[in-house]
Amino acid sequence: MKPCYINSAASISAQDTFDSNRFLETIISHESKTVHAMHPKYKEFISPIASRRMATGVKMGVAASKMALQEAQLETPDAIITGTGMGCIEDSEKFLNAIIDNDEQYLTPTSFIQSTHNTVGAQIALTLNCKGYNVTYVHGAVSFESALVDAQLMLHEHTANHILVGGVDELGKQFIEDIVKAEALEPKPITVPFGEGAHFFTLSSSKQKDTYGELKAIEIINKATPELIQEKLQAFLKRNGLITSDIDAVLLGINGDGFDNYYQNLQNSIFNTTPQIHYKHLSGEFFTASAFGFWVATNIVKQQKIPKALLLNEVEHSNYKNVLLYNQFKGRQHSFMLLSSC
Amino acid sequence: MPQNRVAITGMGIVSSIGNTMEENLHSLLHYKKGIAPIVNIETRHKDAIKVGEILQTNEQLANSLNLPKGHNYSRTALLGCIAAKQAVKHANIEDISSFRTGLISSTSVGGMDMTEKHFKNYTSNPESRKFISSHHAGDSTEKIADHLGISDYVSTISTACSSAANAIMLGARLIKSGQLDRVIVGGTDGLAKFTINGFKTLMILSDTDCAPFDANRTGLNLGEAAAFLVLESEVIVKENNKSVLAYVAGYGNANDAFHQTASSENGEGAFLAMQKALTVANIQPKDINYINAHGTATPNNDLSEGRAIQRIFGPTIPDFSSTKAFTGHTLAAAGAIEAVYSVLALQNNVMFPNLNFNTAIPELQMIPITEVTKKPLEYALSNSFGFGGNCSTLIFSKS
Numbered sequence: 001m002k003p004c005y006i007n008s009a010a011s012i013s014a015q016d017t018f019d020s021n022r023f024l025e026t027i028i029s030h031e032s033k034t035v036h037a038m039h040p041k042y043k044e045f046i047s048p049i050a051s052r053r054m055a056t057g058v059k060m061g062v063a064a065s066k067m068a069l070q071e072a073q074l075e076t077p078d079a080i081i082t083g084t085g086m087g088c089i090e091d092s093e094k095f096l097n098a099i100i101d102n103d104e105q106y107l108t109p110t111s112f113i114q115s116t117h118n119t120v121g122a123q124i125a126l127t128l129n130c131k132g133y134n135v136t137y138v139h140g141a142v143s144f145e146s147a148l149v150d151a152q153l154m155l156h157e158h159t160a161n162h163i164l165v166g167g168v169d170e171l172g173k174q175f176i177e178d179i180v181k182a183e184a185l186e187p188k189p190i191t192v193p194f195g196e197g198a199h200f201f202t203l204s205s206s207k208q209k210d211t212y213g214e215l216k217a218i219e220i221i222n223k224a225t226p227e228l229i230q231e232k233l234q235a236f237l238k239r240n241g242l243i244t245s246d247i248d249a250v251l252l253g254i255n256g257d258g259f260d261n262y263y264q265n266l267q268n269s270i271f272n273t274t275p276q277i278h279y280k281h282l283s284g285e286f287f288t289a290s291a292f293g294f295w296v297a298t299n300i301v302k303q304q305k306i307p308k309a310l311l312l313n314e315v316e317h318s319n320y321k322n323v324l325l326y327n328q329f330k331g332r333q334h335s336f337m338l339l340s341s342c
Numbered sequence: 343m344p345q346n347r348v349a350i351t352g353m354g355i356v357s358s359i360g361n362t363m364e365e366n367l368h369s370l371l372h373y374k375k376g377i378a379p380i381v382n383i384e385t386r387h388k389d390a391i392k393v394g395e396i397l398q399t400n401e402q403l404a405n406s407l408n409l410p411k412g413h414n415y416s417r418t419a420l421l422g423c424i425a426a427k428q429a430v431k432h433a434n435i436e437d438i439s440s441f442r443t444g445l446i447s448s449t450s451v452g453g454m455d456m457t458e459k460h461f462k463n464y465t466s467n468p469e470s471r472k473f474i475s476s477h478h479a480g481d482s483t484e485k486i487a488d489h490l491g492i493s494d495y496v497s498t499i500s501t502a503c504s505s506a507a508n509a510i511m512l513g514a515r516l517i518k519s520g521q522l523d524r525v526i527v528g529g530t531d532g533l534a535k536f537t538i539n540g541f542k543t544l545m546i547l548s549d550t551d552c553a554p555f556d557a558n559r560t561g562l563n564l565g566e567a568a569a570f571l572v573l574e575s576e577v578i579v580k581e582n583n584k585s586v587l588a589y590v591a592g593y594g595n596a597n598d599a600f601h602q603t604a605s606s607e608n609g610e611g612a613f614l615a616m617q618k619a620l621t622v623a624n625i626q627p628k629d630i631n632y633i634n635a636h637g638t639a640t641p642n643n644d645l646s647e648g649r650a651i652q653r654i655f656g657p658t659i660p661d662f663s664s665t666k667a668f669t670g671h672t673l674a675a676a677g678a679i680e681a682v683y684s685v686l687a688l689q690n691n692v693m694f695p696n697l698n699f700n701t702a703i704p705e706l707q708m709i710p711i712t713e714v715t716k717k718p719l720e721y722a723l724s725n726s727f728g729f730g731g732n733c734s735t736l737i738f739s740k741s
Contacts, residue, residue, distance in 0.1 A: 087478075134732055136500050139483060153515055175477070181464075222492065
């Protein structure tokens with residue numbers, strides 16, 4: 001694969017992440033079952049007229065994409081690739097309720113129009129007048145990773161030089177309450193809150209002065225046992241010319257549920273002397289929470305430090321060259337992402 | 343010719359005009375449309391619309407997959423599993439794990455057909471609760487992956503009505519770049535009250551049989567379908583002496599960046615998508631023998647697409663037709679079922695009729711193929727466009 005540089009990284013999350021210079025210096029702790037994102041001043045990014053019609057996810061997505069483009073000093077990307085697990089759940093709920101409550105009468109199209117999963121990607125294209133490649137991935141916890149796979153492939157194919165890639169999910173109102181209730185009935189439920197956020201990055205074939213790092217490789221595995229994951233992870237590292245001791249930090253998508261044994265298996269074996277990081281206690285759990293993890297990882301390789309609130313063990317490295325992310329959801333939708341500093 | 347060509351070695355399809363590929367071909371050749379009043383869905387709009395519905399209940403579909411009682415399959419998942427299994431069988435794949443095999447599916451509303459039935463009872467009724475996890479768009483794909491035994495690269499695309507075309511495109515790219523040897527690609531969408539009412543509010547549903555590219559077209563018929571294609575690298579095909587149905591020769595994706603739901607007047611996104619696909623295929627517009635148009639029969643789409651076709655092909659427009667008057671607009675699945683139809687066209691050297699056409703659109707003066715027409719075909723082009731300005735074009739070749 002040809003080089004894939006991460007030239008900017010923008011985050012709207014349940015933490016104060018607008019300015020990466022204050023990289024998780026102040027932590028907001030969450031006690032509730034669901035946690036909303038900290039919203040930026042949207043009028044700095046979106047006209048008030050457009051903003052009024054937009055649901056939370058669209059607003060977050062458009063704003064985060066503009067932050068990412070500004071940081072990379074890029075006007076229009078060559079392609080826009082988006083990942084979203086639940087899509088536009090706010091408007092989907094609105095339209096569903098209207099159909100059921102009014103027995104299919106007196107409906108207006110607005111919430112239907114904005115309920116399609118590609119609304120965020122489409123609105124970004126519209127605001128930028130970007131006619132390039134535009135795709136939205138919607139595969140649960142690997143939605144963002146799927147977008148990255150596509151972006152990396154495009155840079156490799158030389159069909160684009162600057163790609164806007166992001167992950168976005170909104171909490172919505174009703175569906176999430178049912179998810180929370182259903183989750184509570186699980187034998188070992190998720191203990192971090194459910195959350196939301198938007199994370200956008202520019203991936204480029206050329207390095208910029210303030211580049212964050214390099215995306216080396218991604219792998220998506222739909223289904224595997226913890227033992228097989230360990231095997232596949234070692235093969236993944238080997239293919240990238242690395243062994244486990246080359247990894248300077250490992251970010252794990254720990255959420256407190258019964259499937260955390262996938263992480264524990266690695267923590268107690270191949271990564272027992274590696275700095276171990278968790279992040280979903282800060283971002284909340286949602287299908288594109290791993291994009292928050294990716295944002296954290298990009299900042300670790302750029303700033304060469306790990307904020308205290310992230311570390312699970314006492315191990316520290318003097319520099320952070322290779323950083324690995326591993327995430328899964330309910331024992332499925334596993335992903336490895338490998339970043340390195342430039 | 344590029345080194346690692348992408349071969350199509352199997353296809354599976356279930357639509358309102360047939361439960362198998364053979365049945366679909368038979369209907370296309372015998373002018374048998376699937377558009378009729380709605381049967382399976384309780385809706386207030388029953389008498390006001392016609393749809394392309396698959397006349398099997400969820401229970402019948404589940405039985406054909408031998409699902410245990412108490413499963414949580416949405417109609418989207420049921421249809422997807424059936425079509426994907428057909429495709430793998432058609433490709434004579436015995437051991438799916440013998441090569442690096444991926445699955446890329448697509449859907450517009452995922453498990454919405456079950457969500458709209460159970461949404462209000464999730465907490466009160468345990469029978470409803472199990473459908474919470476079948477709502478998200480990746481769920482049907484996971485179920486298809488389990489039926490096929492695919493455990494590594496599995497993903498789902500949702501770009502409204504161009505979804506499956508993008509799944510086919512990504513599959514082809516992953517094979518070309520050597521990341522996968524084989525990919526099952528396609529799309530699935532079951533009819534739902536959600537989409538019926540959505541399109542109804544947009545006032546683009548026809549109250550009668552849709553008439554693509556006709557001057558007096560009044561809108562689209564919704565449909566439901568699933569189709570999957572098996573893509574394999576030419577290296578595998580040669581090594582295993584497999585028969586090839588056709589090749590994915592070109593693909594292009596662009597965004598119209600004009601309006602969330604409407605296409606631009608000059609069809610810029612469609613124009614760019616077709617242009618890119620021709621470049622990837624490394625052929626000239628004159629090499630295209632047949633266009634399976636998106637042709638939804640909405641006033642906006644057909645005019646915009648027609649203009650884009652004129653801009654690409656100039657005065658000599660290839661034979662073209664929209665098969666939407668047979669199947670209805672099957673949303674995310676449309677790109678996949680029309681890919682199957684394009685390959686069937688190439689294999690049989692036949693073009694399928696654009697039903698219900700009478701009068702050319704005055705601004706375009708374009709007349710589609712209205713009869714089953716035999717002609718040697720080398721290249722077929724298929725368009726799929728969606729909400730959000732998502733435009734995609736695929737080009738298939740015989741050899």
